[in-house]
Amino acid sequence: MSSDKKPLPFIYQFASGAIAGVSEILVMYPLDVVKTRVQLQVGGGSAGSEAYTGMLDCFSKIIKNEGVGTLYRGISAPILMEAPKRATKFAANDEWGKFYRNLFGIEKMNQQLSILTGATAGATEAFVVVPFELVKIRVQDRASAHLYKGPLDCALKIIRNEGILSMYNGLEATLWRHIFWNAGYFGVIFKTRQLIPKSESSTQQTINDLIAGSIGGTAGTIVNTPFDVVKSRIQNTIKVEGVTPKYNWAFPSVFTVYREEGFGALYKGFMPKVLRLGPGGGILLVVFTACMDFFRTLQ
Template identity: 65%
Template sequence: MSSEPKPLPFIYQFAAGAVAGVSEILVMYPLDVVKTRVQIQGRVAVAGRDHYTGMVDCFRKIIANEGASRLYRGIGAPILMEAPKRATKFAANDEWGKVYRNLFNAPKMTQGLSILTGATAGATEAFVVVPFELVKIRLQDPAQAAKYSGLLDCVTKIIRTEGPLTLYQGLESTIWRHVLWNAGYFGCIFQSRIQNSPVVAGGVRKYGWAVPSLGLVMREEGFGALYKGFLPKVLRLGPGGGILLVVFTGMMDFFRGMRGEA
């Protein structure tokens, strides 16, 4: 029976993960645009804006009314996010593993420590992810996108007009998502709303903390509103996960061959 391949150094895992992540983004990004558009629209149509009845209707109206290139609006943010995101994920997981092994006097990682380490690394990663996702969502939203000429202009104007801490709107829900992911993702589906919500009279944002925002969305739009964008998200997770796995595995095999370890 052949033995497990020897783990490659971190830099190769990071590079393979980054290439896989960017490949997935390039192929699946239009579904993310559709998901965001469906999530952030209200129940009632707004005059002068397209209102979408579902995923296919959203695709059709974006292409017909705004052009196919709009499906890639804001893609620079997630692409730029891939490198720091991957670096933070791997580095945080490694460092938190050392912390917990020392804390619990564990000679090696266990199932429980792996879960705890992954959850903590996810929370750490959220601090890197949030600003990029906020910019991406602002550029995807037709009501907001007209304010910005591009990614750098969006970042500059947000910092200048709303303050640097605005880049961390939605941090709480993003932490929940990255820590709990499968169990918590659909409960935190309103993240787009928090990151895209304007300041109303009195300087208070409509969507602030995670749990109160859940209740507000349910009261105003019903429980089903928490699952807006569910279909395009599921469609992206399936093929997107396949792309990530195939490209990552292929890159790791390429690096092993390059190092003479194949």
């Protein structure tokens, strides 16, 4: 993440990213369940027991009608996903950073390169996460959750009923989601670290990383939420042979949601998403940096 520190081999970057990812998901997962429920709801919602008027209403109705455990429904898929996902994010960001610095003959990272490497790392990460995201969304959705005994059963039924390639349903939308989020996240982290005072202690370093990561996570969330909304809808659509899905490709789906439900619908689930990925982005950066520093002491 920082060109001022001693670089470490890929395996240490991968391990640090994996530990950071699992730490973040254990703390923030209930917000992801709420975000997905709100995004999948077509229309404005109502006061009925089957609809949500917002984040807090969704939280309370899930707990009241389905139990607290539902807030962790489907977590095994994200847990299995988070290690390779976040590991790929940070390791790919560092490796692509080296590639672009060599390609352009630039000794140190700048904000433009941080945005470019973040976007490329996001595209790399997307290929890893799509099958896990697909299973997570199917299990989280109240309308389809009863069809599956768990994430593994969900994956097997998708493959049997829709074909193995359906596990990559929504890849294109996921690519855009991760490209925009990572470009915003790493680009803003780089700029924020330039603006805040340099740390004089490990405690101040942790605070600085928490601030930079939270701001970066918030920026990434602002720019990528419309693609996250349509990705959820695309992946929750069961493929039927001979039928063109309503939500199929990212940009046409964005226009469909905008035309039918208005601009605000493109930011459905934004509040739980930003509450998760703002502070969550801070947790990711803090844990990743701490792990990398620990591995440096072993070197």
